[in-house]
Amino acid sequence: MRGAGPYAGAMTPTQTSHAPAPPRPGLSAAQLAGLIACPRCDAVYRAVQPAPGERAVCMRCDAVLIAPRRRAGEQIIAVALAVVVLVVAATLAPFLAIEAGGRAHASSVLDAALAFASAGPAAILALAVAALIVFIPVLRALLVIYVLAPIVANRPPAPRAAAAFRLSEALRPWSMAEIFAIGCAVALVKIADLAQVHFGPAFWMFAALVVLVVIQDGFMCRYSVWKSLER
Structure with missing residues (x-):
């Protein structure tokens, strides 16, 4: 005690x-x-x-x-919705623009992830990267919304809500959108002397995503969620 x-x-x-x-x-x-x-x-x-x-x-x-919190369910749902919007928008908006020797090239996150999609065995790696930084974070956020929305509305849990929450927790170590953003920031330090690098809107979206993921994990009381699903 x-x-x-x-x-x-x-x-x-x-x-x-x-x-x-x-x-x-x-x-x-x-x-x-x-x-x-x-x-x-x-x-x-x-x-x-x-x-x-x-x-x-x-x-x-x-x-x-x-770690129970008042109105934590509403806050987590709001953060999860923001994560979905940011990840989807970040896959379409330019992430980085590189200029060197009078030539410039801009690329989105999805372009970078699928750059080797047609390169034989490298296509598997490209699809894995796309899943880790785009599809899995969106799936986790949607699963959290699916599980918590009925609880917040004081309704019975959604069908197979326990399995959905268990899957969301199992995918947590594999949701690496924020790791991708941090890795890109480290890589930019190394190439800053070779070319001019301009941050696109998607870069700042991923920066906000890192903060939102930390907030979501801080608000989430998994014990309380499981108890709510049992009731």
């Missing part, structure tokens, strides 16, 4: 106050439903719902386990 402050009353260890321990075998389904495991170190706790604005954290590794 944490002391006073935003962590107060967040967690109760399953067996000892010094270190969390796994539950004993033979627990009933109701007892198992009241437990939560740390996704980072696998410590198991009895879940106690903190008040909005407070957080439940792991006593072993300080990972955030439960």
